[in-house]
Amino acid sequence: MDELLVLQETSDPATAKLSEQEGETHLTVEYHIVYSPGYQVPVLYFNGYDAGKKKRTPLSLKEGTALSLDELYQWIISKEMQQSLQHGNRLSQQGSISQEDHPILGFPFYYIHPCETQSMMRLISHDINIHSYIKSWLSLIGPTIGCTLSHQLFLSSPTNK
Amino acid sequence: MSVVFDDIISKKIWDGKLPIQISLNPSESHSLTEPIFIEAARCSYLPLVTEHLASIYNGLGIDLTNTDVWYDYQGEPLKWHYPVGLLYDLSGSKDRPWRITVHFQDFPNDILLKSPSVEAAQDIFMAMVKQADFLRHGTTKRVMNLSKNDQSQLWESLSLDRFDEYWNVNQHLIADSDSLRYVPLRIYLSNQCPVIQEVVSFTNEGNPKVLGDVLKDILPDLFPSKSATPMTHGIRLPLDTPIRWASQNLSFPDNFLHVVICNEDS
Numbered sequence: 001m002d003e004l005l006v007l008q009e010t011s012d013p014a015t016a017k018l019s020e021q022e023g024e025t026h027l028t029v030e031y032h033i034v035y036s037p038g039y040q041v042p043v044l045y046f047n048g049y050d051a052g053k054k055k056r057t058p059l060s061l062k063e064g065t066a067l068s069l070d071e072l073y074q075w076i077i078s079k080e081m082q083q084s085l086q087h088g089n090r091l092s093q094q095g096s097i098s099q100e101d102h103p104i105l106g107f108p109f110y111y112i113h114p115c116e117t118q119s120m121m122r123l124i125s126h127d128i129n130i131h132s133y134i135k136s137w138l139s140l141i142g143p144t145i146g147c148t149l150s151h152q153l154f155l156s157s158p159t160n161k
Numbered sequence: 162m163s164v165v166f167d168d169i170i171s172k173k174i175w176d177g178k179l180p181i182q183i184s185l186n187p188s189e190s191h192s193l194t195e196p197i198f199i200e201a202a203r204c205s206y207l208p209l210v211t212e213h214l215a216s217i218y219n220g221l222g223i224d225l226t227n228t229d230v231w232y233d234y235q236g237e238p239l240k241w242h243y244p245v246g247l248l249y250d251l252s253g254s255k256d257r258p259w260r261i262t263v264h265f266q267d268f269p270n271d272i273l274l275k276s277p278s279v280e281a282a283q284d285i286f287m288a289m290v291k292q293a294d295f296l297r298h299g300t301t302k303r304v305m306n307l308s309k310n311d312q313s314q315l316w317e318s319l320s321l322d323r324f325d326e327y328w329n330v331n332q333h334l335i336a337d338s339d340s341l342r343y344v345p346l347r348i349y350l351s352n353q354c355p356v357i358q359e360v361v362s363f364t365n366e367g368n369p370k371v372l373g374d375v376l377k378d379i380l381p382d383l384f385p386s387k388s389a390t391p392m393t394h395g396i397r398l399p400l401d402t403p404i405r406w407a408s409q410n411l412s413f414p415d416n417f418l419h420v421v422i423c424n425e426d427s
Contacts, residue, residue, distance in 0.1 A: 037358045038292040066270060098288070099274050101240070106355045108274050115291065115301060 026051055027067065029076055031147045033134065034103050041117040042134060044141055045102055045109040048072050069097065069110065076146040097145075112141055166337070167410045174411060175324050177203035177394050179249055180258035183214075183232070185221075189266055198258065202322065203246025203394055204414050207232055207239060208282040209320050218265075229268040229277055234261045238269050241277040242285045244413050246394055250421045251349055283316045286415055290315065293345035293416035294334055297408075303334050319414050327414065335416055337409055344408055345417040348379060348391075363405050372407060373400030383422065391420045 032045040048067035067075070102109040121128070121137060128136055139149050184196040197217060201210050211218070211230045218225060232239045234252050239261065243251075249259055274281070287304075294304045304312070311330045318327035341363045348357040359379050364370060376384040376391060383389040384400070391398045393411055398420070402411075412418050 037360050039295060040360060068275075098284075100242075100285070101274070101356070103358075104355050106353075107272055108270070113288070115295070 027075055029146060031142070031145075032102065032109070033138070036103075036114050039114040039117065041114050041121075042137055043111055043114045043117075044138070044145070044147070045111040046072075046076075046145055046147070047109050048076055066108075069099070072110065072145075078144050078146070080144075112145070117141075167406075170410045171328075172324060174394055175202075175204060175327075175414075177246060179203055179245060181210075181245075182258040182260045184260065184262050186262055186264050186266075189264065196260075197263075201245050203244065203249070204319065205245050206243075206282045206286070207241040207245065207248075208277050208279045210245065211277070212279055212320075218263075223265050228265050229275075231264050231268055231273060231277060232261045233264065234259070238272050240273060242274055242282060244415075244419065247349070247413070247419045247421070250392055250395060250423075251351070253423075279320070286316055286319075287312065289415035289417055290334065293412075296343040296345045297335075297341050297416075299342050307333065315414070331414075331416070335409065335412075337405070341405070341408075344375065344404055345412065346375070346408075347417055347419050348376075349419065349421045361404075363408075370404045371400065372398055372402040372404055375404055376400070380422070388424060389422050390424070392423050393418060393420050397423075 027048055027050050029046060029048040033042050034045055035041075036043045048071065050065055050067055050071075096113045097110055098113050099108055099110050101107060117137070120140065121133070124136060124140075135149065135153055138147065139154075142148060178200045179202075181199050181201050182196050183199065185194070197214060199210065199214065208230075211225070215225055218230070223230075231241065234248075234254065237252075239248050252259075254260075268275075268277075274285075291301045291304045295301045307330065311333075314326060314330050318324075318330075344361045344363055346358070346361055350357070357379060361375055361378065362370075365374065372391060373384060380389075391400075396411075398407070398411075408418055
């Protein structure tokens with residue numbers, strides 16, 4: 001199990017404010033990076049929660065109801081990718097959005113299917129070492145589902161190896 | 162040295178059946194109060210079981226096109242994307258028939274994957290078939306090169322219980338070779354434990370591995386041991402089973418070995 005790498009991006013939640021009569025509603029999205037032993041690449045898992053709809057279940061990490069895929073398309077997934085709905089949830093070259101049990105947590109999460117990751121990463125393979133792989137990979141597939149990285153991560157500095 | 166495809170064993174695996182008693186949930190009021198008895202293939206999936214029972218469910222006034230049907234065993238929702246035989250072995254039940262309950266309301270979205278339809282089960286099945294291909298050969302080109310008809314035939318022959326038609330297609334995917342990379346294998350300790358899948362090669366420096374070697378690598382605290390035993394399709398597997406033969410002949414129709422670790426005493 002030590003080969004599974006999990007990074008939980010709870011420090012950078014994507015929030016969307018909806019103006020409603022009752023006031024604003026906050027959505028929280030969480031992203032997990034988990035290594036896939038099947039395809040030997042990292043995979044981006046995600047779920048969104050609407051704290052306004054109070055439905056506690058024992059397995060929810062966050063208070064609130066989990067968002068459906070339609071709601072995720074509406075609030076989280078970039079507008080340019082909306083057409084992919086007609087093509088079976090396909091995010092152009094990255095792969096499809098599907099749902100499966102989170103490999104560690106064991107309950108349903110959406111994820112971007114990893115079967116295209118290898119060929120996608122080969123397109124930018126010059127200068128990728130193992131330390132920059134995750135940053136480069138995440139910068140390619142994260143933004144389409146609302147997971148953006150600060151440009152600071154890509155500036156070279158004495159401490160940023 | 163090639164591994165012989167054991168068609169007798171393969172047919173027995175395919176034909177494995179489970180008697181199941183399906184009770185209705187008393188809190189969902191129905192006109193029918195008697196439980197339903199069926200015999201399900203171990204290699205089948207719950208959405209296919211639902212499809213076979215469609216006329217009975219329709220008779221209860223259930224509109225299947227608008228209903229997410231789900232099942233539980235002793236209060237635990239059953240994962241509809243797992244083969245039925247795996248669910249039974251995982252449950253630890255020794256009951257025959259296996260007694261489960263069907264629900265037409267209150268689908269547990271936080272526990273089960275959404276939309277338990279035959280189409281969704283087929284999608285997940287094909288994703289597993291592709292992954293098994295990738296693990297064995299390092300590419301998915303064998304699956305992707307199948308015609309659309311052949312790809313559909315894999316699932317359809319499973320749902321219609323047509324062994325020969327299934328193998329007409331699957332022989333192209335599962336053809337044994339000396340350069341197989343990794344074993345399509347998932348290991349289940351219990352329902353509460355996450356599924357274990359690791360990168361496992363077929364050989365150790367050219368020497369063929371047996372099941373005991375693989376389990377010792379993945380679960381060094383449990384193997385070798387006198388109390389834990391690997392089981393698939395209800396069969397307790399000897400630890401000296403060659404892993405290449407097991408992958409060829411004991412896999413489920415998705416070409417994965419799904420192995421449950423049980424207690425020796427149970």
